[in-house]
Amino acid sequence: MSSKSKPVLTSSLGKKLIMSLTGLFLCTFLVVHLIGNLQLFKDDAGYAFNNYAYFMTHFTPIKVVSYLLYASIVVHAIYALVLTRQNKAARPVGYYQSSGNANSKWNSRNMGILGTVILVFLATHMQNFWWQYKFGTTPYVEYQTELESGNRQINASDEIPPNYDGYKIFVNNGVEVIQTKDLYKQVEYTFKNPLIVLLYVIAMAALAFHLIHGFQSAFQTLGFNHRRYIGLIKGIGIWIFGVIIPIAFAAMPLYFYFKSL
Amino acid sequence: MSKHLNLTLKVWRQKNNKSKGQFVTIQANDIADDMSFLEMLDVVNEDLTRKGEDPIYFDHDCREGICGMCSLVINGRPHGPMEGTTTCQLHMRSFHDGQTIVIEPWRAAAFPVLKDLAVDRTAFDRIQQAGGYVNVNTGGVPDANTIPIPKRVADEAFESATCIGCGACVAACKNASAMLFVSAKVSQFALLPQGQTERYERAQAMVDQMDKEGFGSCTNTGACEAECPVGIKLTNIARLNREYFTAKIFRQEDVHS
Numbered sequence: 001m002s003s004k005s006k007p008v009l010t011s012s013l014g015k016k017l018i019m020s021l022t023g024l025f026l027c028t029f030l031v032v033h034l035i036g037n038l039q040l041f042k043d044d045a046g047y048a049f050n051n052y053a054y055f056m057t058h059f060t061p062i063k064v065v066s067y068l069l070y071a072s073i074v075v076h077a078i079y080a081l082v083l084t085r086q087n088k089a090a091r092p093v094g095y096y097q098s099s100g101n102a103n104s105k106w107n108s109r110n111m112g113i114l115g116t117v118i119l120v121f122l123a124t125h126m127q128n129f130w131w132q133y134k135f136g137t138t139p140y141v142e143y144q145t146e147l148e149s150g151n152r153q154i155n156a157s158d159e160i161p162p163n164y165d166g167y168k169i170f171v172n173n174g175v176e177v178i179q180t181k182d183l184y185k186q187v188e189y190t191f192k193n194p195l196i197v198l199l200y201v202i203a204m205a206a207l208a209f210h211l212i213h214g215f216q217s218a219f220q221t222l223g224f225n226h227r228r229y230i231g232l233i234k235g236i237g238i239w240i241f242g243v244i245i246p247i248a249f250a251a252m253p254l255y256f257y258f259k260s261l
Numbered sequence: 262m263s264k265h266l267n268l269t270l271k272v273w274r275q276k277n278n279k280s281k282g283q284f285v286t287i288q289a290n291d292i293a294d295d296m297s298f299l300e301m302l303d304v305v306n307e308d309l310t311r312k313g314e315d316p317i318y319f320d321h322d323c324r325e326g327i328c329g330m331c332s333l334v335i336n337g338r339p340h341g342p343m344e345g346t347t348t349c350q351l352h353m354r355s356f357h358d359g360q361t362i363v364i365e366p367w368r369a370a371a372f373p374v375l376k377d378l379a380v381d382r383t384a385f386d387r388i389q390q391a392g393g394y395v396n397v398n399t400g401g402v403p404d405a406n407t408i409p410i411p412k413r414v415a416d417e418a419f420e421s422a423t424c425i426g427c428g429a430c431v432a433a434c435k436n437a438s439a440m441l442f443v444s445a446k447v448s449q450f451a452l453l454p455q456g457q458t459e460r461y462e463r464a465q466a467m468v469d470q471m472d473k474e475g476f477g478s479c480t481n482t483g484a485c486e487a488e489c490p491v492g493i494k495l496t497n498i499a500r501l502n503r504e505y506f507t508a509k510i511f512r513q514e515d516v517h518s
Contacts, residue, residue: 005462005465005466005469005508005509006465006469006472008506008509008510011468011469011472011505012438012468012471012472012476012477012478012479013468013478013502013505013506014509015478016478016479016502017506083478083480086477086478087435087436087437087438087477087478087480089370089475089477090369090370090371090436090437090438090475090476090477091368091369091370091435091436091437091477092370093368094368095334095337095365095368096271096273096284096363096365097334097336097337097363097365098337099337099338099339099433099484099488100337102337102338102487103338103433103483103484103487103488104435104482104483104484104487105482105483108480108481108482108483109435109480109482109484111480213481216481217480217481220481220495220498220499220502221479221481221502222502222506223499223500223502223503223506224499225495225496225498225499226496226499
């Protein structure tokens with residue numbers, strides 16, 4: 001046996017390792033993203049959510065992690081493409097009759113299709129909110145909260161006033177004033193469109209099936225498969241990442257759509 | 262008394278590695294349902310020979326389900342519809358009168374078709390030669406059971422060692438991946454004291470050879486486990502991943518120089 005082996009990342013297992021690690025990192029992001037976005041369900045005209053949105057886009061450590069996140073999405077997609085091409089080349093002549101669901105689950109065989117749906121969704125999602133928030137036009141809001149009584153006055157407008165120069169928070173005579181871009185209102189506007197709501201719901205269904213296979217598959221690739229904890233891994237993959245998270249995300253566009261009717 | 266079946270076979274016929282193959286429909290009449298699948302093909306071949314036609318070329322050897330020589334994708338399933346069975350142990354009672362049976366060879370770039378239903382599986386031999394062995398000292402034969410091995414570990418190694426190398430895992434996998442085979446061959450040694458000397462080089466050498474042969478990568482669909490005639494488990498693949506990554510990260514030889 002020679003000890004001169006190929007470098008780890010060029011081997012089939014190494015590429016799978018990258019898929020596994022980027023995939024799991026994206027899973028942890030989903031948890032954080034969901035918990036933060038649950039503030040959309042608060043009936044406070046977006047006060048909590050808009051402050052959170054400002055924090056998430058301007059706090060340096062979070063910014064660093066968010067760029068890691070974009071990189072992970074790109075790397076996950078590129079390696080998926082590379083592996084899929086290699087895997088297709090490994091069987092140049094296909095079967096006349098395929099075994100279908102007799103020996104494996106549909107979603108485990110179609111991770112690429114599910115992933116593509118998610119990628120299309122991500123592009124739309126980034127355009128809808130990330131791009132609009134950073135470079136596009138969003139509504140504007142000013143919250144005036146009396147600190148003693150907690151009474152809040154909201155001055156909202158569909159356009160950002162010309163004298164607005166970024167997010168501001170200050171206290172004036174016992175009144176907390178926050179001036180910010182109104183991403184919450186942007187969410188309300190976006191989800192008035194039933195086609196966008198439909199895309200989001202379909203994408204969350206795709207995400208569910210992608211993760212029901214993907215989460216436990218990532219652990220298998222890392223070598224974690226033991227009867228002592230495999231049930232726990234599969235349980236988390238199915239119930240948390242396959243059921244709770246996609247349903248909670250899908251509830252957001254549906255909530256705003258039905259609220260707008 | 263056995264029942265007799267009349268069957269329509271759609272068989273892949275291909276002259277050799279270079280030529281293009283095609284499906285040929287062959288009638289198989291009066292097949293006793295207690296025949297094995299291969300005996301059914303024997304009967305069909307006798308018929309073809311009598312008519313002066315080329316018999317269907319297929320791999321077989323022990324016909325006891327232990328050698329790993331027989332293959333065939335039958336109605337889309339490697340080794341046919343029965344679980345935990347090789348084609349030679351599949352009996353015609355699993356089929357019904359008047360049924361159409363599609364018979365195809367293993368499909369993989371690494372397993373080129375030799376003729377009809379027989380494919381070249383020497384890629385497996387080359388993977389095995391790359392690292393699927395142990396070095397032993399020459400000299401007198403050691404006494405049995407001189408090396409203590411916990412029964413649990415011995416059983417697990419034995420389970421992995423039952424792999425007959427038939428290639429059904431590759432045939433079943435949508436990526437034509439050989440991971441189940443390679444992982445079984447790595448596991449049977451990695452678990453035992455006798456396999457420790459080459460343990461980490463073995464995992465690397467066999468994975469390298471597997472990639473070189475053009476097998477696809479594992480996407481953990483589990484089709485291989487479902488179709489394996491001897492029940493090799495996916496836990497073997499997880500073990501191979503552990504062996505390989507441990508080797509790459511902690512056990513590279515130059516770490517020690």
